[in-house]
Amino acid sequence: MKVISTNIGDAVSFEWNGATEQTGIFKYPTFKGLFLTKNDVKNDTVIDRVHHGGTHKACYIFSADYYNYWKKRYPELKWDWGMFGENLTLEGLDESKIRVGDVYKIGGALVQVSQPREPCYKLGIRFGTQNILKEFIAHNHPGTYVKILEEGHVNTGDEMILIEQSTNTLTSQQFYELMFAKDKPKDILELFMSNESVPQYKKDRFQKFLS
Secondary structure: OEEEEEEEEOOEEEEEOOEEEEEOOOEEEOOOOEEEOOOOEOOOOOOOOOOOOOHHHOEEEEEHHHHHHHHHHOOOOOOOOOOOOOOEEEEOOOOOOOEOOOEEEEOOEEEEEEEEOOOOHHHHHHHOOOHHHHHHHHHOOOOEEEEEEEOEEEOOOOEEEEEEOOOOOOEHHHHHHHHHOOOOOHHHHHHHHHOOOOOHHHHHHHHHHOO
16 A cells, blocks of 8 residues: 555635534645644644544545546546545555554554544535435445554655554454444444454444344
């Protein structure tokens, strides 16, 4: 896997349900690279600290491999890397192969796969339609957030190298599917609950499905 683009964004205001809000989802390539910190990406914009940034969502990664699919669906948009609000656009990222808890080295940073991205209405703001939410969920390639174990710089061209594979086989894609599945598969739910890298607040939400 290789970094195709490093992306940051400024605050953008928009109207939503009669109120003015702001979002940091409008990210664009920066040729200076990024510095990944324990809680976010340095110099990036994080508006909603409840749902973005922090230990388990310090940096968002999305695959460049799926851009052509979305460009065909939304050809009228002005396309550039960072369109999905990702900080790092990677070539070769496959959520069905990376495990929650896997440790990777990217440039000078050491990161750990923590959880897939759940789309919210602000993705719809970026795409100009809330229809993108259902489409994004159905496409089943959400990208992933990573926890920063060691802070460091990441530049375009850096490789994402597996350092330690999790012994728990829960993939980022299985995590994502579990969140939206009406009937939670017992085997995947057990993997989810026993995975030490799944954030506790996520496990708390799924406790009710154990019975």
